[in-house]
Amino acid sequence: MPTIKDVASRAGVAISTVSAVINRSAPVSEEVIQRVEEAIAAIGYLPHGAAKALRSGDSRLIGLILPDITNPFFSTVARVIETVCMRAGYMTFVYNTDEDIDHEMRILKMMRAQRVAGLVLISTRSDAEHGRRLMSEINVPTVLFSSSVPATPYDAVTLDEAMASRIAIEHLAALGHRRIGVLTGRPNVSTHEERLEACVETMRAHGIEPSGDLIVAANFDQAQAFGATKALLALPEPPSAIFAFSNLMMIGMMRAVVASGLSCPRDISLVGIGDFEWPEIMNPQMTVVSMPAAEMAERSIEILLAEIASKRAPTGRRTMFEPRLIIRESTAAPRLSLPA
Amino acid sequence: MPTIKDVASRAGVAISTVSAVINRSAPVSEEVIQRVEEAIAAIGYLPHGAAKALRSGDSRLIGLILPDITNPFFSTVARVIETVCMRAGYMTFVYNTDEDIDHEMRILKMMRAQRVAGLVLISTRSDAEHGRRLMSEINVPTVLFSSSVPATPYDAVTLDEAMASRIAIEHLAALGHRRIGVLTGRPNVSTHEERLEACVETMRAHGIEPSGDLIVAANFDQAQAFGATKALLALPEPPSAIFAFSNLMMIGMMRAVVASGLSCPRDISLVGIGDFEWPEIMNPQMTVVSMPAAEMAERSIEILLAEIASKRAPTGRRTMFEPRLIIRESTAAPRLSLPA
DNA sequence: TGTATTACTCGAAACGTTTCGTGCAAGCGC
DNA sequence: GCGCTTGCACGAAACGTTTCGAGTAATACA
Numbered sequence: 001m002p003t004i005k006d007v008a009s010r011a012g013v014a015i016s017t018v019s020a021v022i023n024r025s026a027p028v029s030e031e032v033i034q035r036v037e038e039a040i041a042a043i044g045y046l047p048h049g050a051a052k053a054l055r056s057g058d059s060r061l062i063g064l065i066l067p068d069i070t071n072p073f074f075s076t077v078a079r080v081i082e083t084v085c086m087r088a089g090y091m092t093f094v095y096n097t098d099e100d101i102d103h104e105m106r107i108l109k110m111m112r113a114q115r116v117a118g119l120v121l122i123s124t125r126s127d128a129e130h131g132r133r134l135m136s137e138i139n140v141p142t143v144l145f146s147s148s149v150p151a152t153p154y155d156a157v158t159l160d161e162a163m164a165s166r167i168a169i170e171h172l173a174a175l176g177h178r179r180i181g182v183l184t185g186r187p188n189v190s191t192h193e194e195r196l197e198a199c200v201e202t203m204r205a206h207g208i209e210p211s212g213d214l215i216v217a218a219n220f221d222q223a224q225a226f227g228a229t230k231a232l233l234a235l236p237e238p239p240s241a242i243f244a245f246s247n248l249m250m251i252g253m254m255r256a257v258v259a260s261g262l263s264c265p266r267d268i269s270l271v272g273i274g275d276f277e278w279p280e281i282m283n284p285q286m287t288v289v290s291m292p293a294a295e296m297a298e299r300s301i302e303i304l305l306a307e308i309a310s311k312r313a314p315t316g317r318r319t320m321f322e323p324r325l326i327i328r329e330s331t332a333a334p335r336l337s338l339p340a
Numbered sequence: 341m342p343t344i345k346d347v348a349s350r351a352g353v354a355i356s357t358v359s360a361v362i363n364r365s366a367p368v369s370e371e372v373i374q375r376v377e378e379a380i381a382a383i384g385y386l387p388h389g390a391a392k393a394l395r396s397g398d399s400r401l402i403g404l405i406l407p408d409i410t411n412p413f414f415s416t417v418a419r420v421i422e423t424v425c426m427r428a429g430y431m432t433f434v435y436n437t438d439e440d441i442d443h444e445m446r447i448l449k450m451m452r453a454q455r456v457a458g459l460v461l462i463s464t465r466s467d468a469e470h471g472r473r474l475m476s477e478i479n480v481p482t483v484l485f486s487s488s489v490p491a492t493p494y495d496a497v498t499l500d501e502a503m504a505s506r507i508a509i510e511h512l513a514a515l516g517h518r519r520i521g522v523l524t525g526r527p528n529v530s531t532h533e534e535r536l537e538a539c540v541e542t543m544r545a546h547g548i549e550p551s552g553d554l555i556v557a558a559n560f561d562q563a564q565a566f567g568a569t570k571a572l573l574a575l576p577e578p579p580s581a582i583f584a585f586s587n588l589m590m591i592g593m594m595r596a597v598v599a600s601g602l603s604c605p606r607d608i609s610l611v612g613i614g615d616f617e618w619p620e621i622m623n624p625q626m627t628v629v630s631m632p633a634a635e636m637a638e639r640s641i642e643i644l645l646a647e648i649a650s651k652r653a654p655t656g657r658r659t660m661f662e663p664r665l666i667i668r669e670s671t672a673a674p675r676l677s678l679p680a
Numbered sequence: 681t682g683t684a685t686t687a688c689t690c691g692a693a694a695c696g697t698t699t700c701g702t703g704c705a706a707g708c709g710c
Numbered sequence: 711g712c713g714c715t716t717g718c719a720c721g722a723a724a725c726g727t728t729t730c731g732a733g734t735a736a737t738a739c740a
Contacts, residue, residue, distance in 0.1 A: 003726055003727085005726080014689065014690045015691085015726090015728095016730090017689060019729085020688095020689085023728080025728085025729085027688060027689095028688070028689085029689090047453060048394070048455060048725090048726050049390075049453045050454075050726080051725070051727040053695095054388070054390045054726080054727070054728095055695050056728055057728095059390060069409060069415050069419060070412065070416055072410065075415050076410055078409060079409060079410055079436060091454065092433075093431060093433065094422075095422070109386065112386050114390075114431065115389060115390065222618075251621055254620075254621045255620055258621070278595065280594075280598050281591055281595060281598070282621055282622060283621065283624075284623075343697085344697065353720085355697085355698095355720090356699080356721075357718090357719060359697070360718095365699085366699095366718085367716095367717060367718060368717095368718070368719080369718065372718085388697065391696035393697090394695090394724095394726065394727085395724075396699090396725085397698095
């Protein structure tokens with residue numbers, strides 16, 4: 001591959017002059033610019049990214065760490081971030097953690113080895129201990145996405161998680177449901193904790209005493225949600241509605257309802273957090289709490305790029321977005337309401 | 341950030357010795373290895389990727405270029421490739437072309453600037469002219485995925501496209517369909533060309549003369565498939581079945597059927613190429629020609645890594661995988677068959 | 681007309697590694 | 711006891727850039 005040296009000698013100028021015209025970092029005469037650009041085109045020169053990064057100390061690389069790109073929510077996040085980064089002259093590394101904390105740390109290490117200029121991190125845990133580990137492993141501007149980690153100075157972009165639970169439970173309560181099942185995520189994850197707390201609060205506010213039997217952790221996982229839903233449905237007194245904390249768990253619920261020979265919403269109402277791109281092809285069309293994925297992604301990368309550009313310390317601010325309840329077909333009044 | 345120099349001075353050895361223990365590239369006494377490893381751990385040293393790449397001439401980077409990571413087919417491809425690469429000590433860049441040929445070339449350029457060691461490319465076009473452009477732009481081992489480009493020396497991993505069309509059309513013909521619509525992709529794409537040719541052949545083999553009215557290009561696109569399907573349905577003599585060349589177009593078809601107030605498979609049968617992860621939550625469950633996405637991805641990256649490792653020229657071989665017809669609910673016998 | 685300024689170009693150092701030739705001591709065969 | 715190999719450690723060069731101080735010619739100012 002040709003180097004800047006080849007360009008220089010072909011154009012009959014010094015290496016530093018070529019650099020100046022490429023980066024427009026110093027005044028160069030029109031005539032020399034011409035010659036250099038011709039030389040570049042003629043030999044097909046492309047600056048060597050690693051050499052540039054090494055010398056300038058700026059990798060122009062950004063890392064995105066998320067649970068699973070296969071999840072449509074995360075893939076749209078990735079697309080948005082990639083697009084914005086490219087426009088700003090950054091390339092992106094996208095890596096999957098599979099919600100495995102050790103793997104997350106391993107990926108963080110790889111990113112650090114690449115000297116990424118910044119990180120958007122959808123972390124798998126959000127307790128203080130993990131926060132400390134993160135702090136020791138991360139030495140670049142970082143924004144947390146869809147989770148907030150205490151004891152940590154990073155900016156965060158999240159949903160208003162409490163509101164998400166509240167509008168879902170209120171919808172169900174308004175329909176007349178009293179026995180409401182909840183498929184939650186996993187302890188030490190802020191989305192889990194905050195949504196769960198708001199669920200309980202909202203139920204109590206509506207005179208429903210949350211029952212431990214009906215609130216089950218399903219790890220944000222489709223298969224676990226399937227199993228948990230079947231178990232819930234097999235209870236002597238099954239819930240008349242179930243609320244799930246993720247889009248994948250919603251799918252698990254629906255599969256379980258089908259597999260149990262029941263029908264939604266006739267036998268059971270279903271709501272979840274996270275929308276689907278083509279609701280009309282689903283059976284039934286799901287009532288969901290939808291989150292503005294693209295807007296959130298855009299905001300997070302904007303915050304990150306601003307922090308990188310300004311070289312300012314993070315503010316530790318949390319930017320929240322509002323979820324929206326979309327009522328479709330999967331929720332209805334309970335079939336027969338038992339006397340309270 | 342600490343450098344190898346800091347490690348060296350803390351361990352009381354030369355820089356080259358540190359390098360030798362890190363890379364196990366030369367014999368080092370057990371005692372010195374100890375000291376060096378302690379020093380590394382103590383100061384939290386991580387080799388500088390760009391410096392390594394620059395000096396060694398090996399970026400340990402692999403590029404994956406695909407149409408749209410948001411498409412579940414491609415996101416599973418990306419996951420597989422990322423996983424295999426990481427295991428082999430490579431990092432991956434994943435970029436979306438949006439099926440825009442100029443954007444594809446731009447991304448190729450970025451990849452070249454990063455001096456990626458290899459490329460798996462799901463190209464947007466596959467005519468000879470594009471092949472020539474590719475050849476001039478690509479100077480690293482490359483495997484083409486899901487497309488084959490003539491006049492090009494690259495290895496390719498694809499579906500047996502002819503078989504995909506054949507089994508779909510044969511299924512429809514066996515059910516008794518005579519007026520079969522086809523939603524194709526876009527000219528100059530090998531998946532389009534090969535599938536279309538096989539469609540026509542198979543129809544003729546079954547005594548069905550393909551009609552130009554019923555074969556419409558929808559660009560592999562969901563929205564265009566929606567429109568095309570509505571148009572097909574509004575024909576004076578609408579088809580009794582439609583076959584689409586992609587999973588997204590299948591969704592477009594189903595939406596169009598719903599929007600037209602019709603019912604599948606009662607009023608029309610629908611088949612497509614590409615499966616969905618949770619067919620049972622769809623209405624109706626789709627009959628599809630499924631392709632082994634993960635296996636294909638795995639094979640392609642294996643071929644690429646082998647080519648990189650062996651430093652051998654590509655063989656130009658095409659590895660084909662067999663599609664499989666999965667019959668579910670969206671196909672049935674035509675409602676009333678007109679006399680031929 | 682002399683001097684300060686500007687516009688341009690250049691050469692060399694530096695970024696953090698790997699690689700290679702060299703040196704040195706110990707062990708070996710004869 | 712001598713020369714050879716072997717095992718280990720070292721120093722310096724090189725990878726392809728950017729950056730910076732310095733040099734030169736032309737222009738502007740007084």
